[in-house]
Amino acid sequence: MVALDSLDLSVNANEILGLIGPNGSGKTTFFNVITGIYRPNGGTVTFEDADVTGASSQKMYHAGVARTFQRSRLSLPLSLFDNIMIGNHKRLNQGLWFNLMQRSAFKDEFETNYQAARALLEIFSPPLVKRMFDPVGALPMIDRRRIEICRALISAPRLLLLDEPSAGMTHDETAELMNDILLVRDQNRNLTIVIVEHEMGVIERITNRCVVLNFGRKIADGPYRSVAADPLVQEAYLGASV
Numbered sequence: 001m002v003a004l005d006s007l008d009l010s011v012n013a014n015e016i017l018g019l020i021g022p023n024g025s026g027k028t029t030f031f032n033v034i035t036g037i038y039r040p041n042g043g044t045v046t047f048e049d050a051d052v053t054g055a056s057s058q059k060m061y062h063a064g065v066a067r068t069f070q071r072s073r074l075s076l077p078l079s080l081f082d083n084i085m086i087g088n089h090k091r092l093n094q095g096l097w098f099n100l101m102q103r104s105a106f107k108d109e110f111e112t113n114y115q116a117a118r119a120l121l122e123i124f125s126p127p128l129v130k131r132m133f134d135p136v137g138a139l140p141m142i143d144r145r146r147i148e149i150c151r152a153l154i155s156a157p158r159l160l161l162l163d164e165p166s167a168g169m170t171h172d173e174t175a176e177l178m179n180d181i182l183l184v185r186d187q188n189r190n191l192t193i194v195i196v197e198h199e200m201g202v203i204e205r206i207t208n209r210c211v212v213l214n215f216g217r218k219i220a221d222g223p224y225r226s227v228a229a230d231p232l233v234q235e236a237y238l239g240a241s242v
Contacts, residue, residue: 018210076137087151
């Protein structure tokens with residue numbers, strides 16, 4: 001079985017690209033290949049003019065690529081702050097000597113990271129700042145999604161991959177979260193976003209361009225309205241009767 005079949009896909013700097021297609025079309029597999037979870041059997045992956053084909057997840061993280069997952073990967077007993085800091089380990093001094101003996105430097109590092117986490121939460125939901133040290137398991141789904149995105153953003157990535165961020169949320173919650181994402185992108189023009197979504201209203205609203213996959217192949221590429229009008233897309237994704 002071929003999960004991605006001769007897929008030729010490029011992402012422009014600073015755009016929001018929507019990646020859509022029916023279940024099993026290869027969207028999450030594409031994310032897994034880019035982030036080093038799966039190793040490609042062929043082809044080339046290039047990021048910022050560097051060949052990163054087959055690079056590990058750690059190398060892609062250090063290169064500036066971060067992601068979220070369709071299913072929540074939060075540690076529910078830990079605080080909002082702790083969950084966000086999980087995404088910032090490349091900037092944390094994890095040495096035993098530093099953490100036990102250099103308490104003044106440790107305090108400075110903590111304050112720097114606290115302010116970075118606070119700044120992200122201020123964008124997504126200011127009331128969450130007051131709950132920074134509450135367990136994340138006490139939050140509703142929309143706020144958990146916000147924390148997951150903050151965890152991905154805390155390392156200041158240049159490419160953010162969002163895998164169905166609206167999963168498990170209501171229509172109104174989804175609209176709120178998309179407002180957050182647009183605000184983040186507007187405040188960080190060095191950030192490029194690829195979003196996998198089944199909510200076509202989301203894709204139409206926030207993307208500059210979208211790519212449609214079917215059976216691992218790209219069948220359409222362009223603005224949402226032109227892609228949605230493509231007969232191949234209507235048959236593969238929206239249904240042959242549309």
